[in-house]
Every structure is written in C-alpha cells, then in structure tokens.
Amino acid sequence: MIGKDITIGQYLAKPTALHRLDPRLKVIAILAGASVIFLYGSGWGLLAFTGMLVLVLVLARMPLWPLLKSLRTVWVIILITALLQFFLTPGKVVLSWGFLTVTDTGLYNGLIFSSRVVILVLLLAALVMTTAPLALADALASLLSPLRHLKVPVGHVITVTSITLMFIPNILEVSRKVMRAQMARGADFESWNVFRRVRDIVPVLVPLFVKVFHDAEELALAMDVRAYPENGIRSRLYPPRIGALEIVLTLGFMSIAVGLIFVF
Amino acid sequence: MGGDSGNRISVEELSFTYPGAAREALSGINLFFEQGEFCAILGRNGSGKSTLARCLNAILAPSGGKVTSCGLDTRDQGGSLEIKKRIAMVFEDPDTQIVGTTVEEEVAFGPENLRLSTDVIRERVDSSLELTGIREFIGRQPSRLSEGQKQLVAIAGALAMEPAFLVSDESTSMLDTNARQRILELFLSLKEKGMGIIHVTHFLEEAAMSDRVVVLDNGRVRAEGAPGDVLYDPVKVSEMGLDPLPVTIVAREMSAMGYPPPGPVLTVEELLACIRA
Amino acid sequence: MHPRLTLENVSYSYPLPGRGEVPALSGISLRVEPAEILCIGGANGSGKSTLAQVCAGLLMPSSGSVRYQDKRVERHKDLLELRRKVGLLFQSPEDQLFADTVEKDISFGPRNHGLRGADLEARVRRAAELFDLSLEELGARSPFSLSGGEKRRVALAGVIALDPEVLVLDEPFIGMDFDSRQHMKALLGRLRDTSGTSIVIITHELSSSWSLADRYALLAGGRLESLQNRSELVCNEADLSALGLRLPQWGLLANRLEKMGIVVLDPADPLALARAVCSIGEAGDDR
Numbered sequence: 014m015i016g017k018d019i020t021i022g023q024y025l026a027k028p029t030a031l032h033r034l035d036p037r038l039k040v041i042a043i044l045a046g047a048s049v050i051f052l053y054g055s056g057w058g059l060l061a062f063t064g065m066l067v068l069v070l071v072l073a074r075m076p077l078w079p080l081l082k083s084l085r086t087v088w089v090i091i092l093i094t095a096l097l098q099f100f101l102t103p104g105k106v107v108l109s110w111g112f113l114t115v116t117d118t119g120l121y122n123g124l125i126f127s128s129r130v131v132i133l134v135l136l137l138a139a140l141v142m143t144t145a146p147l148a149l150a151d152a153l154a155s156l157l158s159p160l161r162h163l164k165v166p167v168g169h170v171i172t173v174t175s176i177t178l179m180f181i182p183n184i185l186e187v188s189r190k191v192m193r194a195q196m197a198r199g200a201d202f203e204s205w206n207v208f209r210r211v212r213d214i215v216p217v218l219v220p221l222f223v224k225v226f227h228d229a230e231e232l233a234l235a236m237d238v239r240a241y242p243e244n245g246i247r248s249r250l251y252p253p254r255i256g257a258l259e260i261v262l263t264l265g266f267m268s269i270a271v272g273l274i275f276v277f
Numbered sequence: 278m279g280g281d282s283g284n285r286i287s288v289e290e291l292s293f294t295y296p297g298a299a300r301e302a303l304s305g306i307n308l309f310f311e312q313g314e315f316c317a318i319l320g321r322n323g324s325g326k327s328t329l330a331r332c333l334n335a336i337l338a339p340s341g342g343k344v345t346s347c348g349l350d351t352r353d354q355g356g357s358l359e360i361k362k363r364i365a366m367v368f369e370d371p372d373t374q375i376v377g378t379t380v381e382e383e384v385a386f387g388p389e390n391l392r393l394s395t396d397v398i399r400e401r402v403d404s405s406l407e408l409t410g411i412r413e414f415i416g417r418q419p420s421r422l423s424e425g426q427k428q429l430v431a432i433a434g435a436l437a438m439e440p441a442f443l444v445s446d447e448s449t450s451m452l453d454t455n456a457r458q459r460i461l462e463l464f465l466s467l468k469e470k471g472m473g474i475i476h477v478t479h480f481l482e483e484a485a486m487s488d489r490v491v492v493l494d495n496g497r498v499r500a501e502g503a504p505g506d507v508l509y510d511p512v513k514v515s516e517m518g519l520d521p522l523p524v525t526i527v528a529r530e531m532s533a534m535g536y537p538p539p540g541p542v543l544t545v546e547e548l549l550a551c552i553r554a
Numbered sequence: 555m556h557p558r559l560t561l562e563n564v565s566y567s568y569p570l571p572g573r574g575e576v577p578a579l580s581g582i583s584l585r586v587e588p589a590e591i592l593c594i595g596g597a598n599g600s601g602k603s604t605l606a607q608v609c610a611g612l613l614m615p616s617s618g619s620v621r622y623q624d625k626r627v628e629r630h631k632d633l634l635e636l637r638r639k640v641g642l643l644f645q646s647p648e649d650q651l652f653a654d655t656v657e658k659d660i661s662f663g664p665r666n667h668g669l670r671g672a673d674l675e676a677r678v679r680r681a682a683e684l685f686d687l688s689l690e691e692l693g694a695r696s697p698f699s700l701s702g703g704e705k706r707r708v709a710l711a712g713v714i715a716l717d718p719e720v721l722v723l724d725e726p727f728i729g730m731d732f733d734s735r736q737h738m739k740a741l742l743g744r745l746r747d748t749s750g751t752s753i754v755i756i757t758h759e760l761s762s763s764w765s766l767a768d769r770y771a772l773l774a775g776g777r778l779e780s781l782q783n784r785s786e787l788v789c790n791e792a793d794l795s796a797l798g799l800r801l802p803q804w805g806l807l808a809n810r811l812e813k814m815g816i817v818v819l820d821p822a823d824p825l826a827l828a829r830a831v832c833s834i835g836e837a838g839d840d841r
Contacts, residue, residue, distance in 0.1 A: 024378050145378040147386070179376055182420065187649075194650035197610055197642040198712060199666025201634065216662060219652035223698065228373045235374035238334065239387040239438060240361045248392045250385040250399060321731040322702060423598055450729060453598050453758040454800040479731055482803075520732040523761075523803035523824070530828035545806045552834050 024145055031073045031143040035253040036152035038263045039144060043136045046270050050129055053275065059128045061273040066132070069266065070139065083138035084131065091127050098123030141178065148253070150175030154245025161244065171245035172236075176229055184225055191220045284363065284441045286310040286333055286473070290342035292496075293328055302328045303496045306342070312441055312473040315464060317484035317504070320493035321518025326477045329493065330446045333475065334364040347441055362391070365435035369447040371427035380406075380414045380422075380430050387438045405433040409463060425456025432463065442473040449478060461486055481508055481522050485543040492517050505541035524548050556624045557585040558720050558752050559609060559640065564618035566604055578604040579776045582618070586720055589750040591742065593763045596773030597798030602756045605773065606644075606724045609754065611636030638667050641718030645725045647709035648702065656682075656700070656708050657693040663716045681715035684741065703734050720752040721745065727762040739766050760787075761802030765822040772797055788812060788821045807831075 031039070050062065070077065104118030144152070150171055157167045192202060200213040241247075291306040303325045310316055310333070320326040331337045332344050335351040347363040349356035365387075368374045377383030384405050388398040406412045409429050414422065419430055428448055435443060445464070449457040461483055464474045468488075476483065484490050490507045492500040494517050500507045508514055511521035511529055524545055528538050542548045561584040567575035578601045586592055586609075596602035607613045608620065611633040620627040620636070627636050644650070653659035661669075661678045669677060682689050685707040692700065697708050713721070721742075727735050743766060745751040755763045760770070770787055772779045774797040780790075787794065788808040791801055801809060808821035811830050818830045 145382065147376055147378070147382060183372070190644065191650060193607070193612055194644050194647070195652075195662075196612055197637055197644075198650075198663035198716065199634075199637060200662075201666075203630070216650075216652045220650055223651075224649055228370075231368065231370060231373040232376065234336065235368060236376060236386075238336065238361060238366045239434065240358055240390040241386075242390055242392075246392075247389040248394065248398065249389055250381070250395060250402065252395065321733065322729075425598075453798065455597065455798055515732055518731050518733055520735070524807065526824045527807065527827045527831065530824050531832055534828060534832055536832045545803060545810055548807070548831065549810060549834075552831060 024142060031070075031075060031139065034143075034259055034263075035255050036140075036144045036148045037156055037253070038255065038259055039140055040149075040152050040156060042263050042267055043140055045267050047133055047136060049271050050132055055125055058273055058275070059125065059132065062270055063128070063132060065269060065273060066135065075139065075143070079142060080135055080138050084134055087130070087134055091130050094130070095123040095127045098126055141181075146175055146178035149178060150245060151247060151249065154247075158244070158246065168243040168245060172233065172241070172243075175245075176232055176236075179232065180225065180229060183228055184221070187224045187228070188217060188221050191217050191224070194220075284312050284347045284473075286344070286346045286364070286442065286475075288329075288332070288342070288344050291329075291332060291339050291344055292341035293325075293332060293337060294340045295328075301340075301496050303332070303493075306496075306498055308491060308498065308501075310442065310473055310475055313468060313471050314489060315468040315474040315476065315487045316489045316491060317487035318475065318477045318491050318493065319479065319481070319484055319517075319519055320499075321479075324493040324518065325496040326493050327446055328496075330366070330444050330475065330477050333442075333444055334366055335360045336366075362438055363440055364442045364444060365438045365440035366444045366446060367428065367431045367435050367448045369450050371424050371431060371451065374431050375419045375427060375434075378418060380411070380417050380419060380433075383419055383430055384433045384437050387434055391438075401437045401439065405436040408436055408467070409433040423456070425452045425459060428452060428456065428460060429463070432460070436467075440472070442475060443467065445474070445476045445478075447477050447479070449476075449480065449483065457483065479519070481514070481520060481543075484508065485522065492519070494518065505543060508543060509541035557587050558623060559586040560584070560619075560621040560624070561608070561615075562619045562621070564608060564615040564620060566608055566613060567616050568604075577776055579608065579615075582776075582778050584771060584778060586752045586754060588719075588752055589746050590769065591746055591753045591755065591763070591767045592769050592771060593760065593767035594754060594756045594771045594773055595758065595760055595794075595797075595799050596756065597758050600758075600773045600798070601776040602758075602773055603644075603724055604776075606642060606722050606754075606756050609720070609722050610640045610642035612642065638716055639718055640720040640722060641713040641716050642722045643710060643713050643724065643726060645728055647713070648705035650709055650712075651697040651705060654696060655694050656687070656697050657689060659697050659708060660712045660715050663712055667716065677715050677717065678711075681711040684714055684745075685711045686737075687711060703730075706730075706734075718751070720754065722754045722756065724756045725758070726755060727757065727759070735762060739763075742766060758799060759802075760799060760805070764802050764804055772799065774798065784821050785819070788818075 050059065099115045099119045100113055102116055102119035102122055104116035106114050107117045107120060108115040153174060154171045157171065160167050195213070195216045196202065200216060201209060202213060286309070288306050288308040291303055292301055293303040294301045306329065318326045318329060328337065332339060332351065333346060335346070335357050338352050344351040346360050349360050351360065375383055376386055381402060384402045385398050388401045406415060409432055411426070411429050411433060414426065414430065419427055422430065449460050452460070457480065464476060465486065468474050476487065478484060485504045485508065487504055490502065490504045491498060492507060499517055508522060509525055511525045514521040514525070522543055524542055528542050528548060531537065538548065538551045540551070542551060561582050564579060564582045565577070566579040567577045570576055582605065594602060594605065604613065608615055611627065614633060622636055622639060627633060651659055653662065657678060660681055661674055664674055664677050679689060687707055697705060700708065726738065730738065742753050746753055755767065757763060769781060769783055771781050779797060782790065787801065788805050789812060791809045794801060804827065805821055807827055808818045811818055814834065816830050816833060818826050820826050
C-alpha cells in the first residue's frame with residue numbers, strides 16, 4: 014500500500030551481495046568492528062575504517078542513500094553529546110563565548126565520539142537493511158545457543174529482539190496514523206512554536222506505545238500459535254551456507270578493519 | 278489433510294475468567310466440533326467468542342471444565358506442541374500476524390518452527406499456496422499486498438502446519454466484501470476436503486453459509502443449530518446483539534401481512550424461490 | 555445557499571522518496587451540502603482515506619481546489635481552519651486516545667483551538683452527552699480502563715467537541731456490533747436533523763448506511779465514478795460489482811424485484827419490500 018515503503022532502519026528488498034551472506038557472519042563482523050572502534054578507534058584510524066566500509070558497501074551494491082537516512086533519527090542525540098563534550102571537557106581553551114568555553118580536547122573528543130556513533134549506526138543499519146528480521150533472529154539464536162549451557166535465558170532475548178526488529182515499520186506506520194488523528198483535532202506539528210511542538214508529542218507517544226505494545230503481543234501470539242520455539246532454533250527452507258568464500262571475506266574484512274584502527 | 282478422521286474438539290463445562298476480571302468471560306460451555314464441518318460462532322462484542330476460540334487451541338487454559346482437542350487435554354503443557362500442529366489459528370488483523378518479508382518466508386515459518394527438513398518444508402509451502410490459490414504471490418512482499426490478500430497469506434501459513442482444524446478469530450472483520458467472499462469460499466473448499474472450520478464472525482451472511490451456528494451471549498451458549506433455525510427470527514437475533522439479515526426482516530413483515538414463507542429464509546434467492554413455488 | 559464543502563477537480567499524489575509520486579485521487583469534483591448524509595462508497599485502495607483527509611484539511615490537493623462555503627483553501631492557515639470546521643474520524647478512532655482522563659481527552663480538540671474555562675467545560679459536557687457518556691461516572695477515569703465500545707464513544711466525542719459543521723467518518727461502523735451501530739446511526743441522524751451537520755460516511759460496506767444516506771458517491775481508482783441515490787444504485791448492481799462494491803441484501807432484493815418489473819419506491823423500507831414480494835405471489839395466483 015502507498016506510503017508503506019519506508020527504508021529507514023527496515024529491511025530493504027533489493028538483493029545485494031550482503032543479503033546473501035550468512036547473517037551470523039554479518040553479526041560477528043559487526044560486533045567485532047564495533048568493539049574495536051569503540052575501544053581503540055581514533056583520528057585517522059576511524060577515517061580509514063569509514064573509507065573501507067564505504068568501499069565494501071559500494072562493492073556490494075548497497076544503496077547508500079537509505080543508509081544515510083537512518084542517521085536522521087539519531088543526529089539530535091549525536092549533536093547533543095558532541096556539544097556536551099565540546100563545552101565540558103577540560104583542556105586548552107580554543108574558543109570562548111561568554112561563559113561557554115570550547116577546549117581543544119573537548120573538540121577532539123566530541124568529534125571522535127560522534128564519528129564512532131555514526132559508524133555504529135551505519136553498521137547496524139546496514140545489518141538490518143540486508144537481513145530479514147526472521148533471519149537475524151535465527152542468527153542470534155544460533156550464536157547465542159552456547160550460552161544456554163550457562164543457564165542464560167537466551168530464548169526470551171531472541172524472541173524480544175526479533176519482534177522488535179519486525180516492528181520498526183509498524184512503529185512508523187502507527188505513529189503516522191496517530192499524528193494524523195491528532196492533527197485532525199488541532200495538534201500542529203509544523204508549528205514554529207517549539208514548546209507547542211514538544212507539548213503535542215505526548216498525544217502521539219502515548220497512543221503509539223499503547224498500540225505498539227498491543228500489536229507486539231498479537232505478533233508474539235501469532236508466532237506462538239505456529240509453534241515458534243522458545244530457544245529460537247528452527248530449520249530453514251533456505252539454509253544459510255557458510256562457504257569458504259564467505260569466511261575468507263569476513264575474516265578479511267575484520268582483519269583490515271582491526272589493522273587500520275591499530276596502524277593509525 | 279492432517280489428522281485422523283474422527284478428530285474432534287470437545288468442550289465440557291468450560292468456564293474462563295481473565296486474571297483480575299470481575300466477571301466470567303465464559304461459563305458452562307458445552308460444545309463439540311467435528312472435522313469436515315464449518316461452524317460459525319456469533320455473538321455481540323464482549324460475548325466471549327474470541328475467548329472461546331482461544332480456549333480451543335490451548336492459548337488459554339480453562340479456569341474450570343475441560344477442553345479436549347484431538348484427544349489432548351488443553352491444560353496439559355506437554356501436549357501443547359501437538360495441539361498447535363492439529364489446530365491452526367488466524368487472527369483479525371492481517372498486519373500483526375505476518376512475520377515474513379516474502380510470502381514464501383511467511384508460509385514456511387510454521388514448518389520451519391517444527392524443524393522439518395528442507396524438502397518437506399518446500400512441499401508444504403507449495404501445497405498451502407496451491408490450496409489458497411495464491412501461488413503467484415510466492416516471491417512478493419506481504420506489506421505490498423491488500424488486506425484480503427494478506428489474510429490469504431496468513432491462512433496459507435496456518436495450513437502449512439497441516440492442521441485438522443482451522444480456527445478463524447474474526448479473520449474477515451477488517452476486510453472488504455469481495456475479500457470476505459474469497460475467504461469464505463476458501464473455508465468452504467477446505468471443509469469439503471475434510472478440515473474442520475471454526476469461524477468467529479459478526480457477519481450473519483457468513484454464518485448463513487455455515488453448517489452450524491453457535492451464538493454466545495454473556496459467556497454462555499445462547500443458541501446452537503443450523504443457520505436457518507437460529508437466524509430466521511430478526512427479533513430473537515437482535516436480542517442476542519446480532520445484526521438481523523434484511524431478508525428475515527422482510528419475511529417477518531410478510532408473515533404479518535398473511536404471507537409467511539414456508540420455511541426459514543436467509544438469502545434473497547431463498548425468499549424469491551419460495552414465493553414462486 | 556452555498557454548499558458547505560466544494561471540491562473542484564481535486565487530484566492528490568503521494569510523494570514517494572526515490573520513486574516519484576503515487577497518484578491517489580484524480581479529478582474529484584464533489585459538493586457536500588448542509589444537513590445531508592453523503593455516503594462515499596469505495597473499496598480498499600480506491601483512495602477513500604486520501605479523500606477523507608483532503609476534505610478535512612489534512613492534505614493540500616496537488617491540483618484542483620477545495621472551498622469551504624465558497625472561500626478557497628489556499629494557505630496553511632486555511633488548512634488549520636478547515637480542520638476545525640470539518641471533523642474527521644479515522645478507522646479505529648480509539649487508537650488516538652492518550653490523556654489521563656476521559657475529560658482531558660475530549661477537551662484536547664477544542665483546547666487546541668483556543669477554548670478555555672467555562673466554554674470549554676460546556677463544550678466537553680455537550681459532546682459527552684451526545685454519546686451517552688456520563689462525565690460524572692467516567693470523566694475522571696483513564697480512557698484506557700474503558701470497554702472497547704466506550705473507548706470509541708470517547709474518541710467520537712473528542713471530534714464532536716470541535717463543533718464541526720461537517721463530520722467525515724472513515725469506516726465508522728467497522729467492528730461495531732448491532733446495538734452500537736443502531737445507536738450510532740440514530741445519533742448521526744439526530745446530528746443532521748437538529749444541528750444541520752453535514753455527514754460524510756466513507757465506507758466499502760453500503761449496508762450500514764443504507765437507511766441513512768441521502769446520496770451515494772462511488773469511488774474507484776481515485777476517481778469519482780458516479781453520484782446516485784438508493785433507487786438508482788439498486789438498478790445499477792453490475793456497476794457496483796465492477797467497482798468492488800456490493801449492494802446490501804435490501805438492495806439486492808429490490809434489484810431482483812426491479813428485474814421482474816416491480817419497482818420499490820424506497821429500497822430501505824422493509825414494509826415496501828414485503829409488499830412488493832407479496833405482490834409477486836398474488837400475481838402468480840391470478841395466473
């Protein structure tokens with residue numbers, strides 16, 4: 014139906030090379046990449062990593078625009094955290110504005126932090142866009158199953174994660190509907206008055222949460238009725254193959270990534 | 278079709294109260310459901326029809342009484358997987374019951390959960406799509422389909438479990454008239470093939486197509502029988518909170534004028550046929 | 555006497571990022587008169603929800619014009635004003651409930667339009683009464699603690715509280731049982747008769763508004779295919795089928811009778827239909 018084609022944080026149906034890759038490998042690669050970035054990434058290393066990431070995505074024929082759009086949702090948080098870093102980190106003062114001072118360390122830290130978040134979001138977006146929610150759930154189930162021996166309640170984590178993933182398009186659709194209903198009652202989301210805009214969020218958030226929780230329960234029920242197993246372990250119509258090529262590529266990606274970070 | 282013939286669902290003195298609720302949602306229900314039968318469950322909002330449907334496949338465990346589905350007691354946790362295989366369910370909202378990103382993935386979901394082999398899954402997907410007449414949708418994204426088509430996909434997904442019974446919890450309520458017709462025709466053809474269909478609805482024209490009608494009111498069985506017997510009197514029907522079929526209202530006026538139809542009439546054809554006779 | 559709402563050659567297309575536009579409405583010309591109940595019949599995908607939103611000022615047409623009492627709706631300010639004059643109720647209106655109390659939820663609309671104090675209270679009270687909601691009993695309760703039917707009535711009251719001159723209802727009867735539906739129909743009739751409100755019911759199911767609507771506009775593929783009254787609809791059953799719509803049993807019966815040469819003046823009147831059917835029997839006896 015019209016308007017349901019939202020690609021922000023949602024599975025993209027165009028087949029790319031990354032779509033065919035076993036989701037378990039993708040998850041491992043991303044986890045490894047993300048940890049390295051957050052622990053060690055700085056300065057040129059981050060830049061090099063981003064460059065390589067973009068290269069991989071382009072080679073895989075991944076449409077970049079939807080990826081960039083996924084940043085729209087988080088740019089506010091990134092901006093706020095960056096600003097906090099700029100103004101509150103002690104160091105040599107670089108800019109001054111009344112009682113607000115920006116230090117050189119603050120500037121550097123803020124930029125580094127923002128870049129890390131941006132890369133992380135892009136990695137996650139790439140994952141979600143190239144992996145069907147169900148496949149991702151299966152990957153998690155498979156990867157987390159060893160934890161079962163340690164008596165960790167893995168099943169719930171998997172079910173909740175998979176339902177959440179499946180719900181991203183639903184959340185957007187529901188919020189659109191609720192916003193329209195409230196607009197019809199005089200809420201103005203295009204107002205110049207910022208306070209008005211913030212106040213008018215409540216009549217959208219509350220029904221949104223209520224409806225989304227309700228829908229999530231229904232989805233969980235629909236899955237349960239078709240015997241979705243608690244441990245998430247199922248067979249597949251198209252079992253993911255991990256061939257030599259895939260393993261080589263993934264390891265290659267990971268080594269280069271790690272290498273870049275440490276070299277720079 | 279799945280399940281052995283002679284599979285039935287028996288409901289004995291069933292009562293159910295939702296946790297924290299003041300009154301019983303169901304009380305003293307005694308019913309049987311057989312394979313090869315199309316049974317419609319009617320009732321006003323809040324009469325307990327959805328609750329009853331969910332007691333049949335062990336989603337809800339009885340507060341009192343007993344439900345035996347295909348020989349398995351629904352209170353028994355151990356039998357719950359078997360029950361899910363034998364009694365499939367489709368729900369009202371097409372958008373919140375579909376998990377796959379393609380129709381194929383969606384229909385394969387059930388068999389995959391049962392850990393069947395790839396070949397068997399393939400077979401089941403193909404035959405379910407065949408049964409529901411949506412073979413050509415196999416690679417399509419469910420989000421791009423119409424509501425009625427989505428429900429057909431949901432039903433195909435349920436059929437892939439190879440159940441003995443299909444319970445429809447108001448699966449036609451959100452659809453337009455043409456889509457509803459298609460689903461009803463599907464139900465009828467499944468029934469012909471030996472499946473037991475239990476269809477919760479508030480559309481009397483749909484109940485008119487069933488073999489047997491059960492009307493719930495306030496958690497109890499208020500009426501049960503052939504559609505003609507249960508639905509012919511518009512006064513009784515509206516007392517039970519249901520929307521009387523216009524033809525029955527006209528028939529009643531005709532009786533008042535001294536021309537009562539010889540038997541229960543529920544459709545326009547029936548009404549005109551008995552005049553011409 | 556001006557029509558309340560006039561649509562002239564209205565078209566609307568949804569922008570789809572990266573894929574151009576998807577047309578939803580084309581060349582719609584329509585008038586909504588005071589104190590009438592207009593039914594816009596359309597199957598899913600016919601553009602009915604889009605039309606509802608254009609009528610209520612939620613969407614600005616891509617081309618064509620919308621006039622309210624002959625004043626053209628052009629700027630954003632006009633749209634906001636239109637939203638007050640034309641109340642819109644979506645499917646499952648209970649999905650919009652958000653406030654702590656029933657009273658606050660109903661007052662959301664009028665409050666947004668500047669009503670305060672005693673005026674606001676009076677408006678809320680009147681709206682609640684119209685839908686048989688007792689503010690004494692329910693006013694301070696959370697809307698989420700109510701039954702499904704009560705929730706829907708709170709949502710309806712919330713829209714009526716805007717005091718709209720035109721009420722647009724998108725599939726208002728879906729999921730309603732017999733009693734609620736009768737109640738709603740009586741209410742809509744009362745609104746038309748005593749307040750002169752124009753009511754537009756948008757639905758795919760002609761049966762619920764069969765005895766209520768004065769005129770029927772048929773929508774398909776974003777176009778307004780025809781404007782008819784009940785008797786005309788009865789004669790044009792084939793056209794309806796082509797548009798994905800069905801006559802209710804009343805209409806089907808009248809249609810069959812009409813094919814036999816018996817015209818029923820009011821195809822919503824059970825007595826008239828009964829008499830007509832009996833007359834076949836009599837004609838048969840005479841032979």
